[in-house]
Amino acid sequence: MKFILTVIFGIISLTLNAQKQIEASASLSRTSELKDEQLNNSGASKLTFITEEKEGEKLAKLDIHNGTPLLLLIGGIAPTTMANDSQFENKYGIYFYDFGCTGPDHEIVVAYNITVAKYLNKRYGKNWLKEVRNDIIGFKEWTRK
Structure with missing residues (x-):
C-alpha cells in the first residue's frame, strides 16, 4: 500500500511541476531569470x-535605462535556446526574449533590436557581434549597413 501511495504522489508531483514549467513559458520565454514584474514592465x-517604429525605439531605450534590455526573437512553436545564451546574457547585461511563433509587427521588433544593438556597440564595442545569436530579428540587415 505504501508503494502505491508513493507512486501516486510521485506522479502528482511530476504533473504539478510540469504544469508550472508550461505556465512559466506559455507566453514569452528567455534563458536567464527575469522577474515577472520586470517582464511585465x-x-x-x-x-x-504599438504601431510606430519610433515607439519601439522608445520602449527599447526605456528598457536600457531600466537595466532590462532585451534582444528579441520570433521563433517557432517552441522557443529555441542556444548553449551559450546565458553566458552571453550575463556578459553583456541583456536578456534574450522569444515570442514563439507569433509576435509583434516585424518592423517594430527590428526597431527595438537595432536600438539595443546600438547601445551594445556604444557600451562594449563590436566584439559582442561575434558572439550574439544570428537569429536576432533585424541583425542581418543592420550589420550589412
Missing part, C-alpha cells in the same frame, strides 16, 4: 500594442 510586453 518591459517594452517587449508592450510591443504588440
Whole structure:
C-alpha cells in the first residue's frame, strides 16, 4: 500500500511541476531569470500594442535605462535556446526574449533590436557581434549597413 501511495504522489508531483514549467513559458520565454514584474514592465510586453517604429525605439531605450534590455526573437512553436545564451546574457547585461511563433509587427521588433544593438556597440564595442545569436530579428540587415 505504501508503494502505491508513493507512486501516486510521485506522479502528482511530476504533473504539478510540469504544469508550472508550461505556465512559466506559455507566453514569452528567455534563458536567464527575469522577474515577472520586470517582464511585465518591459517594452517587449508592450510591443504588440504599438504601431510606430519610433515607439519601439522608445520602449527599447526605456528598457536600457531600466537595466532590462532585451534582444528579441520570433521563433517557432517552441522557443529555441542556444548553449551559450546565458553566458552571453550575463556578459553583456541583456536578456534574450522569444515570442514563439507569433509576435509583434516585424518592423517594430527590428526597431527595438537595432536600438539595443546600438547601445551594445556604444557600451562594449563590436566584439559582442561575434558572439550574439544570428537569429536576432533585424541583425542581418543592420550589420550589412
